[in-house]
Amino acid sequence: MPENPSAITRDQVAHLGRLARLALTEDELDHYSAQLADILAAVARVTEVATPDVPATSHPMPLRNVFRDDEPRESLSQAEALAGAPVAEDGRFRVPRILDEE
Amino acid sequence: MSALDLTRLTAAQLSELLSSRTVSAREVAQAHLDRIAEVDERIHAFLHVDTDGALAAAGAVDEARAAGDRLGPLAGVPLALKDVLTMRDVPTTCGSRILEGWRPPYDATVTRRLREAGIVILGKTNMDEFAMGSSTEHSAYGPTRNPWDTERIPGGSGGGSAAAVAAFEAPLAIGTDTGGSIRQPAAVTGTVGVKPTYGAVSRYGLVALASSLDQAGPCSRTVLDAALLHEVIAGYDPMDSTSLAEPVPGVVASARRADVAGMRIGLVTELGGEGYQAGVRQRFAEAVKILEGLGAEVVEVSCPSFEYALAAYYLILPSEASSNLAKFDGIRYGLRVGDDGTRSVEEVMRLTREAGFGAEVKRRIMLGTYALSSGYYDAYYGSAQKVRTLIQRDFAAAFAQADVLISPTAPTTAFRLGEKLDDPLAMYLNDVATIPVNLAGNAAMSLPVGLAPEDGLPVGLQIIAPAMADDRLYRVGAALEQALFDRWGGLLIEEVPAR
Numbered sequence: 001m002p003e004n005p006s007a008i009t010r011d012q013v014a015h016l017g018r019l020a021r022l023a024l025t026e027d028e029l030d031h032y033s034a035q036l037a038d039i040l041a042a043v044a045r046v047t048e049v050a051t052p053d054v055p056a057t058s059h060p061m062p063l064r065n066v067f068r069d070d071e072p073r074e075s076l077s078q079a080e081a082l083a084g085a086p087v088a089e090d091g092r093f094r095v096p097r098i099l100d101e102e
Numbered sequence: 103m104s105a106l107d108l109t110r111l112t113a114a115q116l117s118e119l120l121s122s123r124t125v126s127a128r129e130v131a132q133a134h135l136d137r138i139a140e141v142d143e144r145i146h147a148f149l150h151v152d153t154d155g156a157l158a159a160a161g162a163v164d165e166a167r168a169a170g171d172r173l174g175p176l177a178g179v180p181l182a183l184k185d186v187l188t189m190r191d192v193p194t195t196c197g198s199r200i201l202e203g204w205r206p207p208y209d210a211t212v213t214r215r216l217r218e219a220g221i222v223i224l225g226k227t228n229m230d231e232f233a234m235g236s237s238t239e240h241s242a243y244g245p246t247r248n249p250w251d252t253e254r255i256p257g258g259s260g261g262g263s264a265a266a267v268a269a270f271e272a273p274l275a276i277g278t279d280t281g282g283s284i285r286q287p288a289a290v291t292g293t294v295g296v297k298p299t300y301g302a303v304s305r306y307g308l309v310a311l312a313s314s315l316d317q318a319g320p321c322s323r324t325v326l327d328a329a330l331l332h333e334v335i336a337g338y339d340p341m342d343s344t345s346l347a348e349p350v351p352g353v354v355a356s357a358r359r360a361d362v363a364g365m366r367i368g369l370v371t372e373l374g375g376e377g378y379q380a381g382v383r384q385r386f387a388e389a390v391k392i393l394e395g396l397g398a399e400v401v402e403v404s405c406p407s408f409e410y411a412l413a414a415y416y417l418i419l420p421s422e423a424s425s426n427l428a429k430f431d432g433i434r435y436g437l438r439v440g441d442d443g444t445r446s447v448e449e450v451m452r453l454t455r456e457a458g459f460g461a462e463v464k465r466r467i468m469l470g471t472y473a474l475s476s477g478y479y480d481a482y483y484g485s486a487q488k489v490r491t492l493i494q495r496d497f498a499a500a501f502a503q504a505d506v507l508i509s510p511t512a513p514t515t516a517f518r519l520g521e522k523l524d525d526p527l528a529m530y531l532n533d534v535a536t537i538p539v540n541l542a543g544n545a546a547m548s549l550p551v552g553l554a555p556e557d558g559l560p561v562g563l564q565i566i567a568p569a570m571a572d573d574r575l576y577r578v579g580a581a582l583e584q585a586l587f588d589r590w591g592g593l594l595i596e597e598v599p600a601r
Contacts, residue, residue, distance in 0.1 A: 008472075016468040019475070020424060021431070022459070023452040032468060035526060039469060042527055043413040043482070049492060050485030057490040059314045059344075060300045060543020061569070066343040080207040086438035095433055096447040 008037045108133035110596075113179045113273040113327040120178040123167065127160035127178030131222050134180045138224065138271045146246050147256075147266035149185050150193050151225035156180065163220045176330055177220025182266040182275040185226035186233055187318065188307040189213045196309050197231040197241040197259075200458030201436045210307020211339045212276060212318050219334045224272055227262030231460045232427065233283055233311045235259050236532035239523050240462045247519070248291060249598050250559055254516040257287030257532075263321045264291040268598055274331050275321040280311050281415055282512075282536025284319050285548035289511035289562025292550040292595050294328045294579070295321045297536075299569045300543035301346035304339035312422035313344075315415075315540040323595050325549060325579040329357035332572070351573035360580035363397030367578070368504030370566075372408040373535045379514045381554025385561040386510045389551040392585045393508075393578070403500040403507065407492035411538040414489035416530060417473050417482050418541070424470030427463070430455065465526060494542045501568045506578050509535050511548040511562035535564060544568055547575040549583055550594045560594065 013033045017024040024032070078091050087094040108116070108130050119125045135153055142148055163178040183189060186196050188206035190213075195201045209217070216223060230240035238246040238261030246261040248254040249269040256265040260277035264287030267275050277284035279297035288295030296319045303318045310316060320331035336350040367390075374386060394400050432438035432454035433447075440453035459467070473482040500507055512532055522529045539546045548562040563582070567574040587593060 012472075013468065016471050016475075018452075020464075020467045020471045021428075021448065021451045021455050022464055022467065023449075023456040024464075025456075028464070032465065035465060036468060036472070038527060039416065039465075040472070043416045043486075045413040046410055046417060046485040046489050047481060049407065049410055050488035054488040054491050056484060056487035057494060058487055060494075060541070061344065061346070063344070066340075068340060076207055083207055084204050084435035086432055086436070087441070093433055096441050096445055096450040098447045 008033055008040060109137045109270045111273065112324050113176060113322065113330055114324070116179050116273060117175045117330070120167075121173070127163040127222060128157060130178060131156050131160035131180055131224070134224055134272055141269050142271060144247065144252060145249060145265050145269045145271070146244060147182065147227055147262045147269060147271055148225045149195060149197070149228050149243055149262070152192050152223060155192065156222050156224050159217070159222045163222070166220070174219040174334065176274075176334060178222060179274060180222045180224050180272050181216060182225060182227045182263055182272040183213065183216070183223050184260055184263050184275070184277050185229055186278055186309050187212050187276060188309070189223065189226065192226065194226065194309070195243070196233070197229040197243065198458065198460070198463070199242045199437060200430050200454070204436050208307065211304035211341055212335050213307060215335050216276070221274070221334065227260070227266055227275060229262055230259035231463050232309070232423070233259040233278060233280055234423070234462045234466055236282070236286055236529055237519075237522065238262060239519060240460055242460055245519055248516045250292065250516065254518055254559070255290070257290040257516065259283040260287045260321065264288055264293050264295065267291070267293045267321050267323055268595060273323065274327060276318055276335070277321045278308060278316055278318045279540065280315045281419065281540050282533040284321060285536050285546060285562070285564060286512045286532055288321060288548040289550075290516040290560060292560030292598065293321060293323055294325055294547065294549045295319065296328050296332060296547045296572070296575060297539060297545060298332060298336055298572050299346070299545040301344050302336045302350065302545075302570075302572065304342040304345050306339055306341035310426040312419045313426065314422060315419065317540075323593060325576055325583045326354070326357045328547070329353040329576050346570070348570055351570065353573050353576045356573040356576040357580045359577055360584050362393060362578050362581045365398045365506065365578065366504045367393055367398045367400050368403035368500055368507040369400060370408070370500070370507050370509045371402055371404045372406065373509035377513055377531075378510055379554060379556075381556045382510045382512070382514060382561050385552040385554060386563055389563050389582060390508070393582060396581055396585060401504055403503050405493075405496035405500055405538070407489060407496045408538050410489045411493055411541055412530060412534050414486040414493070415533075415537045415541060416469070417486035418490070420466040420470030421473045421483050422470070424467045424474065427467055430458065462526070490541050493538050497538070497542045497544060497568070506574050507566040509564050509566070511535060511564040515554050515557055515559035515561060539566055545572040545575055547579050549579050551582070551586065552594065
């Protein structure tokens with residue numbers, strides 16, 4: 001448990017923005033650092049009852065692996081799959097450059 | 103029969119008129135399209151009205167009926183579909199700029215089942231962006247207004263679906279409920295809303311908010327109408343790995359049975375006391391008396407872990423949402439911003455997501471990113487998952503004493519637009535009574551039990567059943583609805599002022 005969960009800093013919010021791929025503005029950094037601190041202080045209550053003897057539940061029903069028969073079937077055509085793309089070229093998604101990142 | 107009359111009928115009434123060929127599906131569809139044209143500029147329940155598609159679907163039902171085909175009970179009945187479910191070639195935005203203009207290449211399983219039942223889909227309804235909110239004010243396309251008072255919120259995230267039903271723009275709608283997004287809008291608009299058991303309705307084509315909590319369900323003006331729609335959309339689907347294989351409980355038969363004699367109904371001590379508006383408590387207490395009068399045995403049950411449900415939910419939901427929403431990156435569909443040939447893919451993703459997401463979505467993505475980050479994971483996400491276990495245990499103990507549980511659906515009636523918009527913690531409290539059900543995965547319904555004396559706005563009562571016992575919701579709900587109908591001489595929704 002962090003010492004004081006309400007002490008989330010502006011720098012931490014900027015870091016979260018980078019992790020979550022959000023180009024946050026200066027105003028947003030101010031606004032969100034205050035709001036996230038309030039929310040985190042409220043939700044930290046879960047630690048009061050989450051004792052080691054209690055097992056975790058990730059899902060309301062027991063999950064099991066689901067398989068289907070390996071049979072060919074209809075799927076989206078290439079044109080349908082690309083129909084919503086912001087930019088497509090030669091039957092593929094066109095993406096901004098992926099190399100030489102900072 | 104005049105167009106106005108057709109929009110005032112329930113789905114069950116329309117079903118009879120359609121099957122006896124007293125009215126055509128095209129007439130019914132046109133009447134509702136006319137009603138939408140008349141009131142939706144003010145209400146803003148719809149993001150997209152599919153006039154041509156609706157009339158074509160209605161025409162196909164009329165032709166099939168004329169040819170003597172056997173049709174389901176809801177064939178030709180119109181419906182409003184929440185904009186979080188895909189519908190082939192019809193815009194699906196999830197209330198977000200990031201999906202503006204996107205036309206999905208496939209139908210959600212729910213959409214497919216609606217079409218196969220001959221239900222006429224009028225259009226897509228407004229919602230809080232990616233279903234995050236309790237007021238529909240977080241829609242990127244402007245809020246929906248409550249037909250009872252257009253200066254007030256219609257609830258959220260499915261405010262558009264509830265308002266469409268309450269304003270007589272559609273007799274039926276589909277909502278989705280992750281923490282109360284069907285039930286709380288039903289409560290504040292005087293309509294009926296059901297969150298089925300998790301896994302009962304396929305999530306294929308439901309754009310995920312929190313995969314372990316999301317569930318689609320019916321919105322309507324009567325309990326029987328909700329049951330008729332429930333039977334259409336529920337059932338096993340191999341396209342959803344969490345779909346339940348068990349048969350769907352007989353919810354229509356239960357709604358028709360409408361009998362609570364001998365049932366044990368549990369009042370949840372932790373839901374309904376302090377923090378609940380006086381008029382909400384008063385109408386709830388009167389409904390409890392009615393249920394006792396109908397022969398139900400009312401017992402008090404305690405669910406002490408519910409106190410921690412809201413906190414657990416606002417860790418689990420943002421964690422799942424931050425993962426689910428990572429796919430909106432400007433590459434395969436939707437918005438792309440800043441791709442000027444010089445920027446890297448990561449910069450373009452950051453600019454796209456910054457421009458495409460609204461404030462609440464960003465807030466929850468960051469909250470989830472934080473809760474899942476190394477060093478905080480065990481304390482936050484791990485603890486929240488333990489609370490989930492405790493809540494399941496509370497429900498198990500409560501259902502050992504009672505067949506169903508009841509509580510007010512929401513702590514207050516509809517609040518004013520703007521009142522809680524930039525106060526996330528105050529907004530989150532709207533779902534305090536509905537969230538435990540999503541965390542445990544069982545079934546619940548909200549139905550109207552009157553108007554709060556202090557503000558004249560609808561109050562909802564929540565019925566909660568164990569997983570796969572959705573039929574009990576309909577038995578109790580229909581019995582209470584009938585008793586209130588007899589007392590009022592009609593449905594509460596007939597009093598709605600929006601004309």
